[in-house]
Amino acid sequence: MQFDLDYDAPLALTANSGSVVFSAGKEIYSAPVSARRTRFLVVGWNQNVMGDGVVTTINAFVSAGTAAGVFPLRLTNLLACDQEGAIIPLTGKDGSITVSANATLLESGIFPQIAVGGGWKTSFTLLNLADTPQLAKLTFWDNDGAPLSALLAFSPEVGLNPTASPSTEIRLAANGMAVVEMDVPASSEMMAGWAKVQAPAGIVGAATFRYRSAEGQETEAIVPMETRTPYSFVLPYDHTAGFATGVAVANGSETSDANVAITIRDATGKELLPVDTIVLPSRGHAYFALTSRYPGLAGARGSLEFRDRNGGNVAVLGLRFHPTGSFTSIPAETRW
Numbered sequence: 001m002q003f004d005l006d007y008d009a010p011l012a013l014t015a016n017s018g019s020v021v022f023s024a025g026k027e028i029y030s031a032p033v034s035a036r037r038t039r040f041l042v043v044g045w046n047q048n049v050m051g052d053g054v055v056t057t058i059n060a061f062v063s064a065g066t067a068a069g070v071f072p073l074r075l076t077n078l079l080a081c082d083q084e085g086a087i088i089p090l091t092g093k094d095g096s097i098t099v100s101a102n103a104t105l106l107e108s109g110i111f112p113q114i115a116v117g118g119g120w121k122t123s124f125t126l127l128n129l130a131d132t133p134q135l136a137k138l139t140f141w142d143n144d145g146a147p148l149s150a151l152l153a154f155s156p157e158v159g160l161n162p163t164a165s166p167s168t169e170i171r172l173a174a175n176g177m178a179v180v181e182m183d184v185p186a187s188s189e190m191m192a193g194w195a196k197v198q199a200p201a202g203i204v205g206a207a208t209f210r211y212r213s214a215e216g217q218e219t220e221a222i223v224p225m226e227t228r229t230p231y232s233f234v235l236p237y238d239h240t241a242g243f244a245t246g247v248a249v250a251n252g253s254e255t256s257d258a259n260v261a262i263t264i265r266d267a268t269g270k271e272l273l274p275v276d277t278i279v280l281p282s283r284g285h286a287y288f289a290l291t292s293r294y295p296g297l298a299g300a301r302g303s304l305e306f307r308d309r310n311g312g313n314v315a316v317l318g319l320r321f322h323p324t325g326s327f328t329s330i331p332a333e334t335r336w
Helices: 019-023
Strands: 002-007 011-017 027-034 037-043 056-062 069-081 095-099 107-116 120-128 134-142 150-154 163-165 167-172 177-183 191-198 203-212 218-224 232-238 244-251 258-266 276-280 285-289 301-308 314-321 327-330 333-335
Touching (some): 150 167, 191 285, 232 327
Antiparallel strands (some): 107 191, 134 191, 150 177, 258 276, 314 327
């Protein structure tokens, strides 16, 4: 059995097998065949007859920002066959989905740094830990809090074509995963910023930073999505033996500036410099090499503490660079 379901653009659909599909030892699959059409296919042995009952339950996802209203669902291309392979005529009845309030998504977390161009690529791996399909939205911002647009490529299971956009909505299957890779033309200079994930509970993820040198050497680091909102973040630094530290700070607030106090300590816990301040606009971002901003930390070890005096939603990430150019991430610790 197969059928297509046509629907309006704000919707995305997935299907779960109904009781008669399970009892007949069959499975149901679904995939988008165009921007507003999803095809559903029940497969299994023809000799296993499906009785009366529920064939499928369909999950409909509504894009964030969709206004309240009624959205029609139209059944087309209905087709089935009997045990001998003969066509069985089917008839269907159209339906609709009612959205009773403006659709919103929860805020799941922040990736404090993204970098594309100049040899850099950033990709995102999202996992759905829920037993039901989920919809996640990724949005990208530059240092000034403006939308950052790049070419987005998707893993096959997402069912989306590459597109250039500052945001994307991704449908994840129950217990499924998806990969989104950001890229720009090879000749482009590096663009930096941060990313926000909005999704229901159960969506987790990580970002992968990859750098390809002019000599063709590649190195990468993986950073988990930041979901914590502590009193402050603390990062260690170690600039001995030629190592260097990079820092990224993102303001996750859509409406308020962040007034980030930075306390710098040496390895004994002694404060080295007057407390520094970074002011970030709403959705703003900053990244810097530590010894470029604080030259006196060359050759030293210690820690930095980042606290938003406004009590907002900031996130911090550290990167540790080897003298050869390879790098890894530095997890931020927290004070509560």
